[in-house]
Amino acid sequence: MGTWIDISQPLDEKVAVWPGDTPFTYKVNWSKEESGSVNVGQINMSIHTGTHIDAPFHFDNEGKRVIELDLDLYIGSARVIYLPNYTSIGVGEISGIDLKGITRLLIRTNAWKDRRVFPQTIPHLQPELAAYLSELGVRLIGLDLPSVDPIDSKELSAHHELASHGIHILEGLVLDDILPGDYELAALPLPLVEADGSPVRAVLKKY
Ligand SMILES: Nc1ccccc1C(=O)C[C@H](N)C(=O)O
Numbered sequence: 594m595g596t597w598i599d600i601s602q603p604l605d606e607k608v609a610v611w612p613g614d615t616p617f618t619y620k621v622n623w624s625k626e627e628s629g630s631v632n633v634g635q636i637n638m639s640i641h642t643g644t645h646i647d648a649p650f651h652f653d654n655e656g657k658r659v660i661e662l663d664l665d666l667y668i669g670s671a672r673v674i675y676l677p678n679y680t681s682i683g684v685g686e687i688s689g690i691d692l693k694g695i696t697r698l699l700i701r702t703n704a705w706k707d708r709r710v711f712p713q714t715i716p717h718l719q720p721e722l723a724a725y726l727s728e729l730g731v732r733l734i735g736l737d738l739p740s741v742d743p744i745d746s747k748e749l750s751a752h753h754e755l756a757s758h759g760i761h762i763l764e765g766l767v768l769d770d771i772l773p774g775d776y777e778l779a780a781l782p783l784p785l786v787e788a789d790g791s792p793v794r795a796v797l798k799k800y
């Protein structure tokens with residue numbers, strides 16, 4: 594086994610934010626000079642910034658909140674596949690790849706070139722991929738993109754189809770240097786009781 598590779602976006606003011614959503618800020622809210630002992634920081638951000646997971650509550654009022662999600666989704670073996678140059682990814686694009694026994698699937702598209710700028714268009718997942726992947730046993734799908742649906746989508750068909758097939762979503766990965774293959778993944782959400790998603794520190798280790 595190799596060493597852990599960070600596949601998360603750094604969180605600072607330069608991180609790209611969904612258009613119109615809350616900018617990322619960090620500040621020392623109580624300085625060492627003021628408190629007499631410690632610097633105490635404060636962050637303000639949209640949950641859907643950088644590398645994060647979506648809880649079903651993000652797109653379904655009745656859906657699970659972060660605290661209810663199964664931790665096994667976010668730790669364990671994962672297969673990375675490379676699918677560059679597609680405008681959308683469906684069964685046709687993926688069916689040539691052997692995914693037998695895969696629980697966690699990470700798709701490197703390389704389509705989000707400059708991560709400091711929010712992309713105007715991205716390759717999206719075709720909703721019918723959800724049934725196909727769940728049949729294979731996939732329970733987590735991760736991408737190097739800010740969404741699994743088109744940026745301007747209001748229906749969020751891929752989000753809904755994935756959720757209804759028991760597949761959870763990990764977005765905003767950094768897979769630039771990751772070769773296709775099998776890895777150990779850890780991308781745990783924070784124990785946010787009510788939240789619709791969570792930032793994660795996503796890491797991979799080559800088997
Ligand atoms: N942050 C937002 C602000 C406004 C509207 C949508 C969003 C999203 O993040 C939705 C997206 N489909 C997502 O992948 O989670």
Ligand SMILES: [Zn+2]
Binds near residue numbers: 641646739764
């Ligand atoms: Zn999201």
Ligand SMILES: [Zn+2]
Binds near residue numbers: 647739740741762764
């Ligand atoms: Zn999403």
